[in-house]
Amino acid sequence: xxxxFFSINSLARGSSFGTPEGAKEFFLSINxxxxxxxxxxxxxxxxxYMLAMEKCGLSEDTLVxxxxxxxxxxxxxxxxxxxxxxxxxxxxxxSSIQQCPVxxxxxxxxxxxxxRNNSPLxxxxxxxxxxxxxxxxxxxxxxYDLLWIANFYGIGQFDSYxxxxxxxxxxxxxxxxxxxxxxxNVIRTWVYIRDVxxxxxxxxxxxxxxxxxxxxxxxxxxxASTGIEGFSKEVNSLVALDxxxxxxxxxxxxVNMEALNHLPPTIKYGVTFERGxxxxxxxxxxxxxxxxxxxxxxxxxxxxxxxRKQTLRTLDNxxxxxxxxxxxxxxxxxxxxYIRNFKDSKKVMxxxxxxxxxxxxxxxxxxxxxRPSWLVELEGTAIIPxxxxxxxxx
Numbered sequence: 001x002x003x004x005f006f007s008i009n010s011l012a013r014g015s016s017f018g019t020p021e022g023a024k025e026f027f028l029s030i031n032x033x034x035x036x037x038x039x040x041x042x043x044x045x046x047x048x049y050m051l052a053m054e055k056c057g058l059s060e061d062t063l064v065x066x067x068x069x070x071x072x073x074x075x076x077x078x079x080x081x082x083x084x085x086x087x088x089x090x091x092x093x094x095s096s097i098q099q100c101p102v103x104x105x106x107x108x109x110x111x112x113x114x115x116r117n118n119s120p121l122x123x124x125x126x127x128x129x130x131x132x133x134x135x136x137x138x139x140x141x142x143x144y145d146l147l148w149i150a151n152f153y154g155i156g157q158f159d160s161y162x163x164x165x166x167x168x169x170x171x172x173x174x175x176x177x178x179x180x181x182x183x184x185n186v187i188r189t190w191v192y193i194r195d196v197x198x199x200x201x202x203x204x205x206x207x208x209x210x211x212x213x214x215x216x217x218x219x220x221x222x223x224a225s226t227g228i229e230g231f232s233k234e235v236n237s238l239v240a241l242d243x244x245x246x247x248x249x250x251x252x253x254x255v256n257m258e259a260l261n262h263l264p265p266t267i268k269y270g271v272t273f274e275r276g277x278x279x280x281x282x283x284x285x286x287x288x289x290x291x292x293x294x295x296x297x298x299x300x301x302x303x304x305x306x307x308r309k310q311t312l313r314t315l316d317n318x319x320x321x322x323x324x325x326x327x328x329x330x331x332x333x334x335x336x337x338y339i340r341n342f343k344d345s346k347k348v349m350x351x352x353x354x355x356x357x358x359x360x361x362x363x364x365x366x367x368x369x370x371r372p373s374w375l376v377e378l379e380g381t382a383i384i385p386x387x388x389x390x391x392x393x394x
Contacts, residue, residue: 001385003333005359008052011044011104013361015333016056017383019283022392023116023141025383026062027334028052029361032105038076039083041105046085049109061120062113063092064139065148067242069108069365071100074234080107091125093137093148095242097192099230099338099365102345108363110334114139114394128152128170133233138178143391144281145247147178147185152241153233160193160202160238167241168210175245182214185245186223187254187279188288192230192240193370199238200227200370208272218267221256225273226291226379228338229368246279253280253390257287259320261297269299276321280386281393287327287382291338292317293374307344307375311351314378322382329356331382338367338377348376 003017011031018024030048032041053059066089070076073096080086080096089111101108114121121139128134128149136149149171154163172182180186191207193199204227216222232240257276258265266273279286294302294310295317303309315329322328335356339348345364352362369377 003331003383005357007359008055009048012048012052013359014052014056015361017284017333019385019392021283022281023114023394025333026056026058026113026115027361028111028113029334029363030109030111031101031103032107034105036105038079038106041107042080042083042085045107045109046083046088049085049088049111058113058115060088060091062115063089064112064114064121064137064146065093065150065244066109066111067095067097067150069097069099069101069363071098071106073098073231076106077234092123093125093135093150095150095232097230097232097240099367102339102342102364102366108365110336110361110363116394136174141394143248144394146244147175147180147247148244149174150242151232153231153237154239155237158236158238160199161206163237163239164191164203164206165210167239168207171241171243172214178247180245180247182211183216183220184251185247185249187244187246187277189223189225189241189243191225191227192232193227194229194231194238196229196368196370197372203227203239204271208270211272216272218265221254222266222272222274224277224288224290227273227370228291228377249279250390255280257321257325259317259324262317262320263295264297264299278325280388280390282388282390283386283392285325285384285386287322287325287331287384289318289321289380289382291377291379292321293369293377301371301373304373307339307347308351310374311348311376314376315351315355318378325384327382327384331384332356332360332380333383334361335378335380337362337364338369339364340368340375342366344375
């Protein structure tokens, strides 16, 4: 029993994992074709998504979260928000990020579904601002509740520290209003930074200060995370946050993932996120791999200016994180690869096509990593069987 991979068509891939005791999870990655209008791309994306749901026995009632990656948010936002596929994705938490897809057209999509005994998910969907941009969803399960937030774009003073503090505070308020805390329940964050070379430092300091206030330290735990260039609002917004939390977890269900012979703790160079987090359920574990790059055990960049070797080292680091938990690259349910230089795409894909399963959901996006000398970064989630006394997922 493990993750199953499948292709829907030349543009859509999927993965699934299920057990008799728990729910069945699906990740779908869908790309669009080049050389058509953006409206036509969205129509084709919709058709691929409908086909994928039909083949997998999914529906709007099983939707949890979706994220659009687009090439030009200023000129594409309204068309996207008025499209049929966006209307479908609004049934869950939905994010839209400017990170240009490398292959195909101007838009790609990652979607997450949970299928539970052919019964619809019980959920509430929220909008948190007057523009209906900041949004979220609570998915109620038999044993756990999932809280997702999406498109929490920075507001206020044009300062990445101030905007980052505000989005984390807003997320924390939502957690508290739903009986959760940052320390006990948050599993994964994605922080998108406009002009990462200049504004990443402000976000890092704000996050560190905020976490210290809430008791997230090197002595307790941090949160699996990706911090990458991207943005979800056209102007004046320097950061954006997507995140999810799980209610009713016990502390011992959250296991920090380390590989100290390959990667140091992030606090060694002043950053506060976990390399990965394993979440143990009664019959499966989720292994959330943070944004990972070509780094050595001392925190130094390996193979500057060589994107192929950096990609291989990044995969080696992910292997090292997975191995102590009995997992490997074939257990990943999806990958997202970010590249600083659009021209490096073929070199990165040459490596990935040799190293990871051919049908695994994969998106390759233009997104600068937090150090200029890092040319590529990878993230994703693995799912493996488990057996313990905790309640099953979901």
